[in-house]
Amino acid sequence: MKCLVLFALAITLHSVMSNSIGTKADKKVMVCYYGSWSVYRPGAGKFDVEDIDPFVCTHIIYGFAGLGPDNTIVSLDSWNDLYDNYGKGAFERFTGLKQQNPELKALLAIGGWNEGSAKYSQMVANPASRAKFTASVVDFLLQFGFDGFDFDWEYPANRGGVPADKANFISMISELKTAFAPHGLMLTAAVSPGKETIDTAYDIPAMSSILDHIHIMGYDYHGAWDPFTGHNSPLFVNPDVDQGTDVWFNMDYTVNYFIDNGAPPSKLVLGMPLYGRGFTLNNQNDNGFYAPANQPLIAGPYTREAGIWGYNEICEKGVETSWTVVRDPYYQAPYAYQGNQWIGYDDVTSLKNKAQYVTSKNLLGAMVWSIETDDFHGTCTGTKFILIKSIYESMNGPIVSPTPGTGTPSQGPSTTARTIPTGTTVTRAPTTAGTGPTSAPGTCSAPGFYPEPNDCGHFYECVPSGSGGAGGGFNIIHYECAPGTVFNPVIKACDWPYNVPGCEDYVG
Numbered sequence: 001m002k003c004l005v006l007f008a009l010a011i012t013l014h015s016v017m018s019n020s021i022g023t024k025a026d027k028k029v030m031v032c033y034y035g036s037w038s039v040y041r042p043g044a045g046k047f048d049v050e051d052i053d054p055f056v057c058t059h060i061i062y063g064f065a066g067l068g069p070d071n072t073i074v075s076l077d078s079w080n081d082l083y084d085n086y087g088k089g090a091f092e093r094f095t096g097l098k099q100q101n102p103e104l105k106a107l108l109a110i111g112g113w114n115e116g117s118a119k120y121s122q123m124v125a126n127p128a129s130r131a132k133f134t135a136s137v138v139d140f141l142l143q144f145g146f147d148g149f150d151f152d153w154e155y156p157a158n159r160g161g162v163p164a165d166k167a168n169f170i171s172m173i174s175e176l177k178t179a180f181a182p183h184g185l186m187l188t189a190a191v192s193p194g195k196e197t198i199d200t201a202y203d204i205p206a207m208s209s210i211l212d213h214i215h216i217m218g219y220d221y222h223g224a225w226d227p228f229t230g231h232n233s234p235l236f237v238n239p240d241v242d243q244g245t246d247v248w249f250n251m252d253y254t255v256n257y258f259i260d261n262g263a264p265p266s267k268l269v270l271g272m273p274l275y276g277r278g279f280t281l282n283n284q285n286d287n288g289f290y291a292p293a294n295q296p297l298i299a300g301p302y303t304r305e306a307g308i309w310g311y312n313e314i315c316e317k318g319v320e321t322s323w324t325v326v327r328d329p330y331y332q333a334p335y336a337y338q339g340n341q342w343i344g345y346d347d348v349t350s351l352k353n354k355a356q357y358v359t360s361k362n363l364l365g366a367m368v369w370s371i372e373t374d375d376f377h378g379t380c381t382g383t384k385f386i387l388i389k390s391i392y393e394s395m396n397g398p399i400v401s402p403t404p405g406t407g408t409p410s411q412g413p414s415t416t417a418r419t420i421p422t423g424t425t426v427t428r429a430p431t432t433a434g435t436g437p438t439s440a441p442g443t444c445s446a447p448g449f450y451p452e453p454n455d456c457g458h459f460y461e462c463v464p465s466g467s468g469g470a471g472g473g474f475n476i477i478h479y480e481c482a483p484g485t486v487f488n489p490v491i492k493a494c495d496w497p498y499n500v501p502g503c504e505d506y507v508g
Contacts, residue, residue, distance in 0.1 A: 027365075027396045028363075028395035028396055029058045029059055029269060029364055029365030029366070030057050030058045030396075031057065031215060031366070031367035031368070032052075032059070032060050032061070032371040032388060033063050033109065033367070033370040033371065034049075034061065034094070034372060035063050035369075036062060036064075036077065036081070036090060039080060039090070041302045041304075042302065043302070044302070044316075044377060044379065045301065045302025045303070045313075051372070052097060052371060053384065053385055054097040054098070054100045054104050055100075055101055055104075056385050056392060056399060057104070058104070058365070059106075060094070060105070061150050062090075062091065062106070062107070062108050063109045063112055063152070064076060064111060065110045065140070066115055067115065067120060067133070070132070071129040071133050071136075072136035073110060073136045073137050075091075091108075091144040094106055095145035096145075099461065099477060100463055100477060106147050107148040107149060107150050107188065108149055108150065109149075109152045110149070110150070110153075111154060111190075112152050113154050115154075117154060117158060117160050118159070120156075120165075121156070121160065121162055121165050124165065124168040124171065125162075125165075125168050130172055130175055131175070133172075134175050135179070137149055137176065137179075138179050141185055142183065147185065147186055148185045148188065149176065149185065149188070150188045150190060150215070151172075151173060151176075151187070151188070152189070152190040153169070153189075154190075155201045156168075156200075157200040157201050165201065166201060166202065167203065169203075170206045170207065173187060173207070173210050177210050177211075186212045187210070188214070188215055188269075189207070189215065190215040190271070191214055191215065191216055192217060193218050193219070193220075193221065193251070194221075194248070194249075194254075195253075195254075195257060198257065198258070204262040204263050208267050213267065213269045214268050214269065215367045216254060216268060216270055216367075218251040218254060218255075218273075219233040219272070219275075220232065220273075220277070222344070224278075224295075224296030224297070226293075228292055228293055229279050229281070229287075229290060229293050229342050230290065230344065231289070231328070231333060231335060231344035234331035235331055235333060235350070235354055235357060236331065237330060238289070240330075241289045251357070255268065255361060255363070259361075265364070266363075266364055268361075268363045268364055269363065269364050270354065270357070270363055270366055271367040271369060272367065272368050272369075272391065273369060274373045274387050274388070275308055275309060275310045275314075275345070275370075276308070276309055276343045276345025277297075277307055277308055277344060278307060278308070278309065278341065278343030279296060279297055279342045280293060280295040280298070280342070284337075284339050287324075289328075291342070293342065297309065297341055297342065298341065300317075301313060302373075303373070309345070310372075311345065311347075312373055312376065312377070312379070312380075314345055315379070315380030315381070316380060319336050319338075319343065319345075320336070320347065320380075323336040324337055324338065327350075331344075332353045332354070333346050333347075334347060334349075334350065346387070348387065351387055351390050351394075352390050354366070355390070355391045355392075355395045356394055359395055366395065368387070444462035444473075444474035444476060445462075446462065447462050447463065448492070449461050450462065451489050456486035456487065456497070456500065456502070457480060457487070457506060458478065458480050458481070459478075459481070460476050460477060460478045461476070461477045462476060463475045463476075463477060486500050486503040486506050487500070488500045
């Protein structure tokens with residue numbers, strides 16, 4: 001039996017490798033979720049909007065907004081998300097990344113695990129509440145310049161939900177889709193990989209006909225909630241160890257289950273984890289799969305949650321160099337142990353295999369949770385965002401970014417207008433940490449937004465190319481303020497001329 005299964009896997013992987021990325025006209029999507037709370041992590045784990053490389057993803061998704069008591073969408077961290085009351089304006093800075101890469105799509109996700117399920121269940125059950133929610137979402141997305149909306153309700157008909165959620169969820173997303181159409185907004189959803197949850201939560205054919213993407217969360221198949229070790233994200237079933245319902249807990253089963261129940265592959269985006277889940281073994285000598293483990297892995301220094309380490313924590317702790325690493329031939333992913341600590345995770349090799357699986361199944365693309373737990377500093381591998389880049393390039397070939405020093409053609413900032421006290425709107429540029437050029441005007445010595453020396457209505461951005469410093473270490477991107485406004489270097493935004501000394505008489 002084992003030989004037959006391994007032979008079948010070999011045939012599958014051969015088929016994957018034979019399906020060259022060069023044979024497809026359309027690129028696979030690379031969707032990257034961003035956990036905005038990572039801005040509060042300590043030391044090298046801190047990750048802010050400006051740490052996102054806007055060229056390694058085709059779509060970025062901000063997590064999370066929430067559902068308010070009045071059934072409208074709300075910020076869950078107004079100081080970080082908004083500019084109001086001296087806030088940091090992360091929403092607008094996030095959508096402002098499109099200025100660097102005009103092909104990038106920036107979406108906003110609502111929900112997540114911590115938001116729960118019951119209040120979403122109550123909201124979607126009432127047509128008036130759905131209408132109020134829909135109107136608030138449209139206004140919210142347009143206000144902050146988002147290209148679409150990701151509904152991450154975890155999960156309809158579960159965790160305090162009711163059976164009617166399955167139908168009400170379809171009504172909800174149908175109404176959102178209708179309201180989004182005049183504005184060209186995208187609608188996506190993150191969905192569970194578990195068979196029992198899928199059966200109760202989702203009308204797969206109806207959902208597939210409405211959503212632009214279905215983001216399958218292909219992870220958390222096992223974790224510290226289990227009393228035994230198990231891999232976070234197996235690719236295929238392992239017939240040697242998986243028994244009973246455990247044969248459902250792998251990506252291949254999940255993908256095939258969605259397809260067999262009415263989801264077109266062209267709508268499916270396979271989620272991959274940039275983190276691992278781990279355990280404290282009851283007996284360090286019993287360290288394979290399904291080994292007794294009643295306690296979670298100790299917490300990492302950045303994520304600071306027992307049972308889970310980001311890949312940046314895994315590599316910085318030397319798991320891949322000093323622990324015992326085992327790569328399962330069925331799961332196509334490694335696990336590692338040292339003493340009584342055990343973790344199942346993904347690395348470059350396993351994620352390349354999963355990306356090739358996406359191609360072999362003709363799926364729309366890949367998704368990651370989440371960008372801030374990649375090796376984003378390049379500390380361990382020398383390559384920033386090594387995991388995401390490996391997935392993207394396995395599906396699409398080399399990532400194309402601007403050539404350092406070439407700049408890009410002038411175009412207005414793509415962020416939305418921000419209302420100023422008079423009620424008139426002006427285009428706002430995202431705020432970045434820049435202290436101003438110390439070299440000649442029109443050149444770069446530090447990242448940030450700066451005024452064009454001879455035109456109050458134009459400004460430029462210095463974006464590090466990767467090598468840092470002056471002398472070709474920056475990409476220069478030129479922008480133009482909205483008519484009647486000028487660039488204000490104090491607030492790093494377009495403003496009324498009378499607020500900017502020297503530009504009071506500017507007429508364009």
